[in-house]
Amino acid sequence: MTKKQRKMLIRILAAAVLLGGLLLVPEGTLDRIPLFLLYLIPYGIIGYDILKKAFKGILNRQVFDENFLMAVATVGALAIGLLKTGDFVEAVAVMLFYQIGEWFQSYAVGKSRKSISALMDIRPDFARLETENGQEEKDPDEVPAGSLIIVRPGEKVPIDGIVEEGESSLNTVALTGESVPRDVKAGDEVFSGCINMNGLLRIRTTKEFGESTVSKILELVENASSLKSRSENFISRFARVYTPAVVLSALALAVLPPLVRTLFLGLVPEWGDWIYRALTFLVISCPCALVISIPLTFFAGIGGAGKAGILVKGSVWLEELARTSTVVFDKTGTLTQGTFEVTAVHHSKLAREELLEYAALAESSSSHPIAVSIRKACSKALDLNRVTRVEEISGNGVLVQIDGKEVAAGNTRLMERIGVSCMECHETGTIVHMAIDGSYAGHIVISDREKPEAREAVAALKAAGIRQTIMLTGDRDAVAQQVAEHLELDQVYSDLLPEDKVSLLEELLKSKHPNEVLAFAGDGINDAPVLTRADLGIAMGAMGSDAAIEAADIVLMDDNPLKIAKAIRISRRCMRIVRQNIVFALAVKAVCLVLGALGIANMWLAVFADVGVMILAVLNAIRALFVSRV
Amino acid sequence: MKKTYKIEVDCANCADKMECAAAKVAGVEEVTVNFMAQKMIVTFHEDTDPAAVMKDVVKACKKVEDDCEIYL
Numbered sequence: 001m002t003k004k005q006r007k008m009l010i011r012i013l014a015a016a017v018l019l020g021g022l023l024l025v026p027e028g029t030l031d032r033i034p035l036f037l038l039y040l041i042p043y044g045i046i047g048y049d050i051l052k053k054a055f056k057g058i059l060n061r062q063v064f065d066e067n068f069l070m071a072v073a074t075v076g077a078l079a080i081g082l083l084k085t086g087d088f089v090e091a092v093a094v095m096l097f098y099q100i101g102e103w104f105q106s107y108a109v110g111k112s113r114k115s116i117s118a119l120m121d122i123r124p125d126f127a128r129l130e131t132e133n134g135q136e137e138k139d140p141d142e143v144p145a146g147s148l149i150i151v152r153p154g155e156k157v158p159i160d161g162i163v164e165e166g167e168s169s170l171n172t173v174a175l176t177g178e179s180v181p182r183d184v185k186a187g188d189e190v191f192s193g194c195i196n197m198n199g200l201l202r203i204r205t206t207k208e209f210g211e212s213t214v215s216k217i218l219e220l221v222e223n224a225s226s227l228k229s230r231s232e233n234f235i236s237r238f239a240r241v242y243t244p245a246v247v248l249s250a251l252a253l254a255v256l257p258p259l260v261r262t263l264f265l266g267l268v269p270e271w272g273d274w275i276y277r278a279l280t281f282l283v284i285s286c287p288c289a290l291v292i293s294i295p296l297t298f299f300a301g302i303g304g305a306g307k308a309g310i311l312v313k314g315s316v317w318l319e320e321l322a323r324t325s326t327v328v329f330d331k332t333g334t335l336t337q338g339t340f341e342v343t344a345v346h347h348s349k350l351a352r353e354e355l356l357e358y359a360a361l362a363e364s365s366s367s368h369p370i371a372v373s374i375r376k377a378c379s380k381a382l383d384l385n386r387v388t389r390v391e392e393i394s395g396n397g398v399l400v401q402i403d404g405k406e407v408a409a410g411n412t413r414l415m416e417r418i419g420v421s422c423m424e425c426h427e428t429g430t431i432v433h434m435a436i437d438g439s440y441a442g443h444i445v446i447s448d449r450e451k452p453e454a455r456e457a458v459a460a461l462k463a464a465g466i467r468q469t470i471m472l473t474g475d476r477d478a479v480a481q482q483v484a485e486h487l488e489l490d491q492v493y494s495d496l497l498p499e500d501k502v503s504l505l506e507e508l509l510k511s512k513h514p515n516e517v518l519a520f521a522g523d524g525i526n527d528a529p530v531l532t533r534a535d536l537g538i539a540m541g542a543m544g545s546d547a548a549i550e551a552a553d554i555v556l557m558d559d560n561p562l563k564i565a566k567a568i569r570i571s572r573r574c575m576r577i578v579r580q581n582i583v584f585a586l587a588v589k590a591v592c593l594v595l596g597a598l599g600i601a602n603m604w605l606a607v608f609a610d611v612g613v614m615i616l617a618v619l620n621a622i623r624a625l626f627v628s629r630v
Numbered sequence: 631m632k633k634t635y636k637i638e639v640d641c642a643n644c645a646d647k648m649e650c651a652a653a654k655v656a657g658v659e660e661v662t663v664n665f666m667a668q669k670m671i672v673t674f675h676e677d678t679d680p681a682a683v684m685k686d687v688v689k690a691c692k693k694v695e696d697d698c699e700i701y702l
Contacts (some may be wrong), residue, residue, distance in 0.1 A: 004640075004697075053696050060693045104642045113666050228646075234648065295642035295665070303666045 002110065008103050012096065015046035019092050032086045036078070039088035047074060047095040064243035070098050072247075076279040076457030077603065084272040090603045091307045094283060101611030105292060105618045112300065112622050122174045122193040122214055124158035130202070140209040151201045157194045160212040161205040163187065168199030173187065175217065176309045176558035193217065216549055217557075220311050229315040231578050235294045239287050246285040253597055254278035273599070280596040283606035289585040293617035294578055297624050304627035309557035310567045317553040320536045321571035325516040326566065327466050328508065330501075330530070331473035331480065331524035335454045335487060336563060340369050340430075340446050344378035348434075348442030355442055359434060360398045362409040363389050370430055371448050393417070395436045397432070408435040416439070422579055427483045448475075452485060453562045458487045460565035464572070470508070472501050472530075501530050509535070521564055523548065538564060566630065574624045581617045588613050633680055635670045637663065638699040648698055651690040657683035670700060 001009070019042045022035075030038070047070075054071035054625050077091035126137045128150040140158040143149065148164065151157050157170070169181035172194045181197055184190055190203060193214035209215060212384055254277075258269035298315035305312050312318050324439030332338045348355045360378035364387060365372035375382070389401040396417065397410015409432055415422040420435040422443065433440070458469055470491040473480045480494035493504055505520065512518055520527075520534035523541055531537030531551040531569075539552035541559030549555055555561045592609035595601035601609075639645050645665035652661045652670070657678035662671045672687065674680050681702075688700050 003640075056696055062694060109641070113668070208661075232646070291643040292641050295646050299642050299665050 001107065005103065005107055005110070008099065008106075011045055012099055012103060015042040015092070015096055015099075018042035018045070019096065021090070023089065023184055032082065035086070036082050036088060038395045039078075039081075039092055043074070043078070043088075043092045043095060046092070046099050047071075050095065050098075051075075064247060066286045066288050066291075069243070069247070069282050070095065073279045073282045073603075074605075076275060077280075080272050080276055080279075094607050097607040097611045100541070101288075101614050104615055108618055108622060112625050113303075122156065123218060124156040124192065124214065127157075127158040127209075128152070138223060140212075143205060143209060145205055145208050147205050149203050149205060151196045151203060153196055153198050153200065155196055155200075156214075157190050157192050157196060157203065158212075158391060159203075159205045159209050159215075160190070160192050160207045161203040162189055163201055163203040164204050166200050168201050169197045170194040171197050172558075175213070176368040201630065217311070220313065220555065229298060229319040231319065231575075231582075232295055232298060232315060235290050235582075239291050242287055243285075246282065250278040250281045250285070253281055276598060276603075277599050280601055280603050280606045281593060283603060284589060284592040284596050284601070284609045286610045288610065289589075289614040289617040290582065293585070293621040296618060297574060297578050297581065297621040300622055300624035301570060301577075303528060304574075304625040305567060305570050306561070307625075308566060308627050309572070310570065311557065312565055312567075312571075313553050313555075317536060318571045318574055320517050321519070321568055322575040323515070323517045324519045324536060324568060325466060326468040326470065326508070326512060326518045327461055328470045328472060328505065328520045328534065329489075329561075330332065330520075330522035330527050331471050331475060331483060332448060333559070334521055335457075335471065335483065336448045338448065338523065340373040341449055342373055342444055343429060343447045343449065344445040346425060346427075346443055346445065347440070348575060349439075350436075350441060355434060356444070357382075358402060358407055358436065358441075359409050359432060360443055361402050362398050362407050365390060366392075366398070370432065370446055374432070374444065405437050406503050409433070428476075428479045447479070450486065451559075451561060453560055455487050457561035457565060458489060460562060461568070462488075464565050464568050466565075466568070472496055473503060474498070474501075498526050501527060502533055505530050505533055509533075519564075521561070523559065538567070566627075570627050570630045573627075573630055577620055577624050581620055584620075585613050585617055631676075631680060632671065632673045635672065635684070636701045637670045639663075639665065639668070639695065639700075640697060644695040644698060647694045651694045652687045655668055655683060655686045655690050658687065661687075684685045 022042070037323055050067050053067040059067055074091040074095050077094065078088060081088040081091065103357070124140050127140045127143045129136045129138045129143055130148040130150055140483055143159060149159065151162070153168070163184055163186050165186055167185045169183050170190065175191060175193045192212040212263055254275045258271050260276050261267040261510050262269045298318060301318050302312045304314065329335050342356070345352045356374065356378040357380050360375045360382055362603050363374050364382055364384055387400055391399040393399065393410070393414060394444050396414040397408065400407050408414055408420070411431065412422055412433065415433050415435060418435060420438065420440050422433045422440055425431045425443060425445060427445050429445045432444045432446065434442055434444070461469055468491065469483055469489045471480065471489050472491070472493050474496050475494060477494040480492050482491035496504065509518055517535045519536040519538055521528055521538040521540060522531055523539070528547045528551040531539060531548065536554065537552040538554045538556065539548035540556045540561065554567060556567070588609055592601055592605060596606060639648060642665045645663045649661055649663040652663070652672070657675050658672055659675050660673040665669070665684060672684070674683055684702055691698050691700060
């Protein structure tokens, strides 16, 4: 509870006790004037700030807000009591309930906000710099790139860097929403914002604090919601028209019927009765439930998404996400891991390991990704002295001499060239055929692996109601088709250059219905222009990629494609809550307004229509925060 | 120049009101009020004095929402 909330609670309790005490005073023991003065005490305690705000609002020409409505309604009710009925309870009670509602709202919101900001509290307080005279705690801002820092167990990694010494598990929950810790050892890259769980780490920083992951993320999180959604704009426009309209209607309700009665019908005007109805009308009409709960729902939705490792750059993107009907993926790095791996060895006359060793030796002088992946797959240490002659045939492969044996490693063209018939491979990927001393020795398949969650991710999108899933790739058609078939994607476009991707996306954008949203998910590496061009850009695995953070509207902290469907479900639920609140609040108000105008509803009902609806709407809005089971 | 200020505001709607009011202040290029983080991020025009601009921002915000606090 904040200081403000505690003070308000005391005021509420004091006013409630005083009001209760006054209710015990038997009727008729006090005259109207002293009774009025007595009731003014709890009224003043509970409502002085509302009166002050209403007055200030008038001075600042911000007339029609909820303070004004409450002030007019309660002052009016007091006046009627003083002049006619002698009943002051209602005025005090209306103010009391209004304040209880406000207090409750502020408390609930504060509570839920804390739960979010604690999770988003990834700003490191200090960096432990290693200097000649021991360790020194410094502001992370003052540590230049290339410094050596120490991170003890339990501390946050303050700046991005590379581990020089030590082994540990890192908790990356605040960055990725992923609860499985990541193991790091010397030579591994570490990102700031992770929490070091068990070992002591000595890290060589590679960036300054301002360029580190944690700064980038904080900036993103704190700058969120600068773009307002249409629902929010609708509500604020609505409130601008609605409140003056209601005040005018209330005025008409207070003045016109009595005038009509006296002037045309020859009846008693009953001013007090009609003014009371008008005041009831005012209390009911207060638009708080809407103006408070709608922005709150979006804040909570963005906050909840953030907890799940999904950063949304503004409420408008949450709204767009909910309307998404087509998701376009980039293949490499998004649906696949983006790293080449030896996935199979076929028809080998030798042991798998032996063939790989020959291949690795043959390719030992090359830095081509294929060569690198073969060397990675070979577990033995390579003795380069065994290679006695290397002849590279551009576009075909290499001919080498290893341990005196003639070894050829390359594609089918190379095999034709040396006159060896080779086996075709049924798998897609890059095939490296091997021949040793002129006879075929088998082939090695190298391909980019699908992410383990990719298939499930596409299925989850379908289940969430996405009508079309499309994959774009610069890869060869055969590879693309195989991936698309396995993942059950609807369409696939292959052999695309980066600039082709943009023009293809333009076409897709043109062919879709204008009310539908096309989202593009990529890893930000050379697809930043596409991210920008799509209705909604989703960047995957933001850790370390600045271009993606800049270009995208939604950033997934880890590179798990399942999160796309989760983000869509979160946004849909958020929009559902918004609609529920709009419909519920407007429906209750409409019914109560009619009842109030007819004189059936009294102020007690009016207070429920206002405060009750507001509390329910706020509670409903806060639901948007809890996303773990969405 | 971009600066972040801690704020205290009770309701999401009031935060939006503050954002609108602050955006209209001369010298402010862009402003975001983050209700969940209780922060105000202001980008100032070049060659303006942030301290002077913030004085106007506080005044503008107080006008639309009396209850708000901006910690300079």
